[in-house]
Amino acid sequence: MNSVLVTGGAGYIGSHTVQQLVERGDRVVVIDNLSTGFREAVRGASFVEGNVGDIELVSRVLEAHRVDAVLHFAAHTVVPESVSDPLKYYGNNTGNTRNLLACCARAGIDKFIFSSTAAVYGSTEAGVADEDTPTRPINPYGTSKLMSETMLRDWCATGAMRHVILRYFNVAGCDPLGRIGHSTPQATLLIKVACEHAVGKRPSISIYGTDYDTPDGTGVRDFIHVEDLAAAHLRALDHLRAGGDCLTLNCGYGHGYSVREVVEAVARAAGHRLNVVELPRRPGDIPKLIARSDRLREALGWEPCYDDLDLIVRTALSWEHRLAGNSFRAASVA
Ligand SMILES: NC(=O)c1ccc[n+]([C@@H]2O[C@H](COP(=O)([O-])OP(=O)(O)OC[C@H]3O[C@@H](n4cnc5c(N)ncnc54)[C@H](O)[C@@H]3O)[C@@H](O)[C@H]2O)c1
Ligand SMILES: O=c1ccn([C@@H]2O[C@H](COP(=O)(O)OP(=O)(O)O[C@H]3O[C@H](CO)[C@@H](O)[C@H](O)[C@H]3O)[C@@H](O)[C@H]2O)c(=O)[nH]1
Known part of the structure; x- marks a missing residue:
């Protein structure tokens, strides 16, 4: 059986997604360097501690676990820190994503789901954004994610891979059964x-x-519960496994x-x-900032709970x- 690689699966959103994948019977391997994640948040999946930009390590994991799809959550996420230390963000969020894509290319992996952000829009005129709203990020965090989106689209345009880019709005809440949650130290959300x-x-x-x-x-x-967001990832994975086209989708309630x-x-x-x-x-x-999220509902049949x-x-x-x-x-x- 093939596995899904979840980078950043020990973090807040990644761990909730891993939990849903495992619960429905997917085989999952997580790579996480535990910079802001927690080993105990990864339940029922294989775990490899390491850097997602480490080409040798990632290539080994892709092969050993027969990975057929990647969900890429690993990133730095603190907006003010991205302003004071932009190179840290371009290095981890953009540079390491480039290395991960290179590993996927080498291993022939053709399905990729990317954690993007509403921060790619910056300030919009009416405070509402659909996926065609111009992207004008106002901080290095948003730019680092937009650069990764561009890289991913360019790579997919060669025909080597299909992607779903999910642009999250404000993610909140935790597993209603209290098994995992949001433990990030020095949180700002x-x-x-x-x-x-x-x-x-x-x-x-x-x-x-x-x-x-x-x-x-x-x-x-626009606050979206992490369980609804995780469910959108599972639907995105099913979409790609069924041969679906590349998509960029806002994730919010509208x-x-x-x-x-x-x-x-x-x-x-x-x-x-x-x-x-x-x-x-x-x-x-x-x-x-509010999402127009009709496309997520129409393309993936997603409905919030x-x-x-x-x-x-x-x-x-x-x-x-x-x-x-x-x-x-x-x-x-x-
Ligand atoms: N939380 C939000 O509101 C929000 C909104 C929009 C987008 N996002 C995106 O969602 C994703 C997950 O965010 P989160 O809120 O769960 O943050 P988080 O900090 O809880 O999770 C990120 C995980 O990635 C790991 N990581 C970071 N760099 C790594 C590297 N180089 N190699 C391996 N592991 C690494 C961390 O240890 C952590 O477990 C990020 O890509 C973030 O940009 C989050
Ligand atoms: O202690 C606080 C924290 C926040 N806010 C306000 O609450 C709103 C939301 O702020 P926050 O929860 O920090 O989220 P955003 O600044 O909207 O950004 C988040 O949501 C984006 C997606 O829209 C993600 O990309 C970013 O990673 C994430 O920081 C803003 O008006 C803040 O000024 C307060 O008033 N007090």
Whole structure:
């Protein structure tokens, strides 16, 4: 039986995808250097610790595990860090993706699913993006991903490979059964940070900017539950295995919530007030970004199961309680 290679499978989104692949019976091998991932998050799959840019190592794994498709999650993901250390991002996100593609070329692998990001769009006029919206990233993280997209399309244009590029919007929530979750240290993402405050790991939650041209003055984002996003990867894999064409697809629900609405949802889930500090805008933030995601639904037959802010927040908070060592209601959150 062939295997799927999942790079970055010990990380937040990768581990949820590995879990779904394993649960439906796919054979999976993970390569992860554990720079931000966790060995214990990889359950039921083979695990190789190493760098996805290491051509010898990756080639060995592709051959030994008879890999027929690659899901490429491994990357650095912190936007402000990409601004202060852009070469780190071009090296890991773009350079290492080039090496991985070279290994695939050598091994004759013809199916590739790539973790891209809404950050490739930058600031759009109406705060909404479909896949044909011009890509104008405003930070090196977004550019490093866009460069990888271009490289992948150019390689696929030779006929050697087919791809699905998934552009994730704001990913949040955790496995509703509490087996794995979002453990990234020094997290900066809103829902994770707000939940860390709710369980007492942080003294407050900051709202960056209350003077945007949005209904309540705070930023608006399209939050997608990690389980729905993982499910999109499985459908993308099936699409390629069935001989489907190359695709680029937004991954979001098509509607958004404001930062203030998210903070209120976390307070509701926690059952107590939060200490909210209103601060000026965070440099580099855009007011609003919502996905047009009709193409994902039409091309892959994907339908969300967790499109509910309270549910997203409850699963995230439940995991945060587990990390903090508190008792929690993991089995009942869904
Ligand atoms: N979290 C989001 O909201 C979001 C949004 C858009 C896109 N993405 C993309 O999704 C993917 C996964 O992100 P995540 O949130 O799960 O982050 P994460 O940091 O939890 O996962 C990344 C994983 O890749 C591993 N890794 C990094 N560089 C590696 C290398 N050179 N070799 C081997 N392993 C390496 C890390 O150890 C980690 O396990 C990334 O490509 C990211 O850019 C995430
Ligand atoms: O403590 C916080 C954290 C965030 N925010 C605000 O919450 C919104 C969302 O911010 P965040 O959760 O950091 O996500 P984004 O900046 O939208 O970017 C994320 O979502 C992108 C996809 O849209 C990914 O590509 C990026 O990797 C990921 O950082 C923004 O308005 C922030 O200003 C706060 O007010 N307080």
